[in-house]
Amino acid sequence: xxxxxxxxxLFGLRKQEVKVLVVGLNNSGKTTVLNxxxxxxxxxxxxxxxxxxxxxxxxxxxxxFTALDMSGQGRYRDLWEFYYKDCQxxxxxxDSSDRLRLxxxxxxxxxxxxxPDVAGRALPILFLANKMDQRDALSxxxxxxxxxxxxxxxxxxxxxxxxxxxxxxxxEGVTWFTQQVRQVGQPGNRPSRGGPLAAAK
Amino acid sequence: xxxxxRNLEYEQLWLNAHTDTxxxxxxxxxxxxxxxxxxxxxxxxxxxxxxxxSTNVKLKVYKGTSLHSETALLDVPTGVTSFYMDLNExxxxxxxxxxxxxxxxxxxxxxxxxxxxxxxxxxxxxxxLWMQVRDEQIxxxxxxxxxxxxxxxxxxxxxxxxxxxxLTLDSSNTSSFVQQNCKFPVKRQTVVTCMTTLKKALxxxxxxxxxxxxxxxxxxxxxxxxxxxxxEKIKLSDEDSTTLAVPAVLSACGLHAVEFRIVAACRDGSLxxxxxxxxxxxxxxxxxxxxxxxxxxPDNASITIALMNQTLQCYSKKGKLQWMINLPAAACAxxxxxxxxxxxxxxxVSLNGGLLQLYNGRQLVDVIKAPQSVSGLVFGRFGQEENAxxxxxxxxxxxxxILKRTAHFNLNGGGNTxxxxxxxxxQIKLQxxxxxxxxxxxxMRERDNCVMMHRTFQRDLFQLRVDVAxxxxxxxxxxxxxxxxxxAEPLKLSAQVLGLGPLFKMVISLQNISASSMxxxxxxxxxxxxxxxxxxxxxxxxxxxxxxxxxxxETMIRNISELALSDQVRVLVVKDGQSQPVLAAxxxxxxxxxxxxx
Ligand SMILES: Nc1nc2c(ncn2[C@@H]2O[C@H](COP(=O)(O)OP(=O)(O)OP(=O)(O)O)[C@@H](O)[C@H]2O)c(=O)[nH]1
Ligand SMILES: [Mg+2]
Numbered sequence: 090x091x092x093x094x095x096x097x098x099l100f101g102l103r104k105q106e107v108k109v110l111v112v113g114l115n116n117s118g119k120t121t122v123l124n125x126x127x128x129x130x131x132x133x134x135x136x137x138x139x140x141x142x143x144x145x146x147x148x149x150x151x152x153x154f155t156a157l158d159m160s161g162q163g164r165y166r167d168l169w170e171f172y173y174k175d176c177q178x179x180x181x182x183x184d185s186s187d188r189l190r191l192x193x194x195x196x197x198x199x200x201x202x203x204x205p206d207v208a209g210r211a212l213p214i215l216f217l218a219n220k221m222d223q224r225d226a227l228s229x230x231x232x233x234x235x236x237x238x239x240x241x242x243x244x245x246x247x248x249x250x251x252x253x254x255x256x257x258x259x260x261e262g263v264t265w266f267t268q269q270v271r272q273v274g275q276p277g278n279r280p281s282r283g284g285p286l287a288a289a290k
Numbered sequence: 291x292x293x294x295x296r297n298l299e300y301e302q303l304w305l306n307a308h309t310d311t312x313x314x315x316x317x318x319x320x321x322x323x324x325x326x327x328x329x330x331x332x333x334x335x336x337x338x339x340x341x342x343x344s345t346n347v348k349l350k351v352y353k354g355t356s357l358h359s360e361t362a363l364l365d366v367p368t369g370v371t372s373f374y375m376d377l378n379e380x381x382x383x384x385x386x387x388x389x390x391x392x393x394x395x396x397x398x399x400x401x402x403x404x405x406x407x408x409x410x411x412x413x414x415x416x417x418x419l420w421m422q423v424r425d426e427q428i429x430x431x432x433x434x435x436x437x438x439x440x441x442x443x444x445x446x447x448x449x450x451x452x453x454x455x456x457l458t459l460d461s462s463n464t465s466s467f468v469q470q471n472c473k474f475p476v477k478r479q480t481v482v483t484c485m486t487t488l489k490k491a492l493x494x495x496x497x498x499x500x501x502x503x504x505x506x507x508x509x510x511x512x513x514x515x516x517x518x519x520x521x522e523k524i525k526l527s528d529e530d531s532t533t534l535a536v537p538a539v540l541s542a543c544g545l546h547a548v549e550f551r552i553v554a555a556c557r558d559g560s561l562x563x564x565x566x567x568x569x570x571x572x573x574x575x576x577x578x579x580x581x582x583x584x585x586x587x588p589d590n591a592s593i594t595i596a597l598m599n600q601t602l603q604c605y606s607k608k609g610k611l612q613w614m615i616n617l618p619a620a621a622c623a624x625x626x627x628x629x630x631x632x633x634x635x636x637x638x639v640s641l642n643g644g645l646l647q648l649y650n651g652r653q654l655v656d657v658i659k660a661p662q663s664v665s666g667l668v669f670g671r672f673g674q675e676e677n678a679x680x681x682x683x684x685x686x687x688x689x690x691x692i693l694k695r696t697a698h699f700n701l702n703g704g705g706n707t708x709x710x711x712x713x714x715x716x717q718i719k720l721q722x723x724x725x726x727x728x729x730x731x732x733x734m735r736e737r738d739n740c741v742m743m744h745r746t747f748q749r750d751l752f753q754l755r756v757d758v759a760x761x762x763x764x765x766x767x768x769x770x771x772x773x774x775x776x777x778a779e780p781l782k783l784s785a786q787v788l789g790l791g792p793l794f795k796m797v798i799s800l801q802n803i804s805a806s807s808m809x810x811x812x813x814x815x816x817x818x819x820x821x822x823x824x825x826x827x828x829x830x831x832x833x834x835x836x837x838x839x840x841x842x843x844e845t846m847i848r849n850i851s852e853l854a855l856s857d858q859v860r861v862l863v864v865k866d867g868q869s870q871p872v873l874a875a876x877x878x879x880x881x882x883x884x885x886x887x888x
Contacts, residue, residue, distance in 0.1 A: 116331070116674050163676060163695050164631075189354040189673045192305040193692055200696065225356055 106153045107270045110172050113182030114190055114197065115161035118219040121253035122182055123147070123158050126263065141165060142172075150267045156180070166197065173206035178213045178270045180262075183232055185250065186223035191235045198236055209243065213269035215262050216248035222255070245269050303656055303697035304679065306689075308355045313688035315339045315350060317666040319583060319623045320484065322680065324670045325372035327351065327399065329380035333671040334358060335680060336385055338367040349387060351399060354673045355690075359399055365389040369485035373499040375515040381496045388482040388503065393513075405518045407505060410478045412450050416440055417476055420452070424472040430465050447506070450478040480507035486540045488512065491547040500546050504537030510552055510564055510571070521546065524564045526554060526571050535560050541586045541593070551607070553593055555581035561593065561609060574609025583624035587635060594637050594649075596621035602639055602649065613652040619643050623667040627679070634701055638679065640664035646681070648699070655699045660689060779812070779872045780804040781835075785861055791882020792849040798861060799842045802835040809835040811866040814843060818859040822851045823879070832863075849882045856881045 111119045120136050126147040139160040147154050157176070159169050179201070183194050201207055216238065218229040227235070229250040238246060247265045251258035321338035328334075335352040349361040349370070367389040375384045375395070385396040395403040416437070423433045437453055446454065452471050459467055483506055487499040500521060501513040512522035526535045535556035544550030544566075552564040554571065559580050562571035579599035586593055591607035600620050604612040619641040627636040627648060636648045636655060646658040646667075658679075666682035677693035736743065782801040787794050796816075802809050812832035816825055827845040835841060847859070856879045862871040 114674065166695055184674075187354060187674060188356075189307050189678075189690065190675055190692070192307045193675065193695075196305055196694060225354070 105151075105271070106155060107178065108155050108157070108176045109178045109180055109266075109270075110157050110159065110169070110176040111180045111182065112159050112169050112197075112201070113161050113217075113219075114184065114187070114194060115163075117161055117182040117184040117187070118217075118253040119158055119161065119180075119182045122180070122217060122219065122251070122259060123156055125253055125256045125259055126154075126156075138162065142168065149263050152267050152271065169201070170204055170206070173201070173204055176212070178215070178266060179207075180215045180217065180266065182217045182219050182253075183236070184220050185218040185226040185229070185232055186220045188225065188227060191227075191232070195236050202241065212244055213266060214241070214244055214246040215266045215269075216246065217253075217259070217262055218248060218250045219253050221250040221258065222252045226250075303694055303699070304658060304691040305694055307675070307678065307692045308690040309687065310355070310689075311661075311685075311687040313682075314686040315682055315688060316341065316684075316686050317682050319625060319666050319668060321367055321370045322666050322668045322682070323370050323372045323385070324668060324672055324678075324680070325383045325385065326671075327372075327382065327385075329382045332673055335668075335672055336370060336372060337666070337682070338363065338370045338387060340366055349385075349396070349399075352688075361396070361399065363387065363389060363394075365392075368482050371485055371487055371501070373487045373501065373515065374496055375498065377498065383496075386485065386501055388485045391479040391481050393482065393485070393501065393503065403518065405513065407480055407482065407503075407511075408520070410480060410507060412476055412478045413440065413444055413448065416450060416453060420450075420472060420476045423468060430468050433468065434464060450476045452476055480505045480509075482506075484537055484540045486542050486552075488542040488550055488552070489545050490515065491545055493545060502540055502542050502552055504540045504554060506536055508534035508536055510537065510540070510554060512546065512552075524552070524568060524571055526556065526562055535562065537562075539581050539584045539595075541584050543586045543588060543591060551586070551591055553584065553586060555584050555595060561595070561605065563609070575605060575611070577603075582621045585624060585626045585637060587626075588628075589635070594624070596624045596639055602637075602652075604652065615649075615652050617641055617647070619645065622663050622665050622684075625667045625669050627669045629699065632699060632701060634699075636699065638667060638669060640667050640681070644683070650699065650701045653701070655701060658691065662687065664689075779809050779865065781809065781812075781863060781873055783861065783863060783873055783875055785875060785877050787847075787877060787880060791880065794847050794849070794879070794882075795844060796847050796859075796877070797842050797844050798830075799840050800832060800835060800863070801840045802837045804837050806837055808837070812872065813864050813866075815862045815864055815871075816845070816847075816859055817862060818847075819857050822849065822855065822857045823859065824848050824850050847879075849879070 111123060113119050115138060120139055120143070123145045124132055124136060126149070127145065139158055141160055143158040145156045145158055147156065157172055159165070181198065216232070218227070218232045220226055229248045233248050238248065247262065249258050249262045251262060253259065315337055317337050317340055321340070323336050324333050325336055326333050327336070332353065337350050337352070339346070339348045339350050341347045343366060347363040347366055349363055351358040367387050369388040371386050372383045373386060374381060382398060384402065385399070387394045387396065391407045393405040394401060395405070419433060419436055422428045423430065434456070437457060441449060441457060446457070456464060456467055482503050484504040486502045488502050490498045490500050498515050500515055503511045503513065505511065508526040510524040510526065511520050513519070514521050526537060535558045537554040538557045539555040540552065542550060542552045549566050554562045554564070555577070556562060557580065559577045561574045561577055563574050564571045577595070577597060579597040582596040582598055584593060584595040592612060593605045593607070594602065595605070596602050598620065600617045601614050602617055602621065603614045606612055617639065621639050622642055623640045625638050627638050629636060634650055636650050638646055638648050640646045640660070640663065642663050644660040644662050644664065646660060646664060647654055648656040660681055660683060662683035662685050664681040665684050668680045670678065672678035672680060672690065675692050679691045679693070681689040681691070683689070780803045782803050784799050786797040788797065789795050798814055812835070814830040814832060816828045818825065825845060825847045830843045830845065832841070832843070849856070859877045859879055860874060861877060862874045864871050
């Protein structure tokens, strides 16, 4: 898509601002993921559990992202839905070593997908199977199966394994994500249908 | 992952997080604890696997769904609990494992300390006997006979471990046992029967706690968490009687330094209370059966206890029965389920057969089905999850369920209130409102005019009876009732009109409701306005009616009025040679469907 891509970048999209919502259970590594994208001098050295949410800004391929780093603790999870309406993409971070809570992740994902502000919208969702470095981490394929991602037919989605501490796998994910939000931003340009195929391009 | 069949009565409030049917962990609730072992917020499941009961006894640590570590235990444990023993940072809890007469303390899952229960006094005569047999002053046979006499005198539980062991042996093995053991000093040591913890001075989650230990010698010991000295020694005895009760289940609440309550459910079925400063317990109540498991409510110190007679009972902190419910099966285990977001604490009871019931007070709010009876049940923080329910079944499977974030228990009654025993219901104090002025006036008036009120009432009552009798006679005279009990023809009639119109089908069924006699010579006659309806069989001959059977008779009836109005049709059951109908009924014909007429 080289030429189109370049044109898109040239014409006005240079200042495209995209709001993304970063969700996932507590301790899944959301803050660590966002910390990786921040400019070198903004990076925080110590990451503590988020209370409520934080707003982080970063840039990727000339797209400016405003990320809402939501807290994943049980008592703050009901905050997520208030920001569904206003976002153009969702990054869903999963701790792939937390096998015990895979059922909880699935439940939260179901709630998210059934929410009126999300259902029926072609919101791109990036799943990060984080903490892939951990000994008992599940592969991204297993996570996708465990969460039943193949059910998502009306949204472009992509899953990739990542290590938020070293940044491994994050580039791949965010590149896909940037492409998707760009396409959504272009009228008449339907996003590619969901599934890992979308990322294979 | 296993998905249990959907429960129709209750909403699914739990997620099946983990099922391991091959865990092969055989344990009880008292031997399971959840602890933040590494002070990293990742709570581990520490469980003593009783193995076969004598071999393969292990202390296992689960990190999430995987087995993290295993430590062999020397003896079968009676209790496993986690507690903070010091103020050191990072805040790592210690694990206490009670088995036999010792309590083993593990820190960082490494053996740290062993506390032995103090040895007890030995009967001087018994000591003497062992001395004599060592010096070969008496024969083995005589020795055993004398020991047996002593046992009858002081009781088996008062004897030394050696004597106890000896007296349970076969006569063939006694000699060698005596020979082996007479050289060692005689010792009498008690064993731990149950264990719990009690916060020392602060109520915080990670505050230092004391161990509370119940012993076979009918004592409750409160141990200092750092020095392991005995802070409190409470005898489980009654003021009047000399019988001692062995604690089977212990529960404690409060703070050791301020005020605390320790409740012991004993093997003899007594529920006993100890408080700060007491050296003896007080019997709260004698339970109707032996205890299975118990919990104390953190709010009002009420005691919820499952008993062996298939009941769940709740006692106030003073020992008064609050309520009692019959369980559908015998209780195996029980654990509190605190729900801070609904400010309630439920009690989960596992029943024989695999059913789990959750109660809010005496109200059943949820049921969970497990594939097997759950012998070990714990609710709390596991891994990163705050609301995990951990179940070990009798066949050694491990099941973990997680309460949904959106789960909301219906705590305000509704259809699923469990039945209440009448005896218990009568003990509940009713909230009787204060007597109002109006109430007093009314009472005065009633007292002054009682005769007149009675007369008025009587007159109205008679009036009512007369009216009823008149209506009854009238109905009988006009035979205008579908059941005739009078005379020789006890009959029941029912009529049905089928169809939308203008053509209807009328089905009349007749039933002979006499016990044995047949009815003969009846006919059904329809009486209707011939401008409104036409009928193909206005008279139906009824054959002989056998008692009990219902006979349907059908006829078609057509509405012929142009206005599509509806009218009444009278059905009369008549008998040959009798001018009065046997019975009669009025059928209100339905309005016919106008569309059907065109
Ligand atoms: N080994 C490993 N650790 C990670 C990885 N990503 C995050 N962590 C660690 O996981 C812990 C939790 O990370 P956070 O970024 O605070 O998690 P969060 O999702 O923001 O959590 P909440 O703010 O509580 O919702 C931190 O100690 C991170 O260092 C990873 O890829 N590998
Ligand atoms: Mg965070």
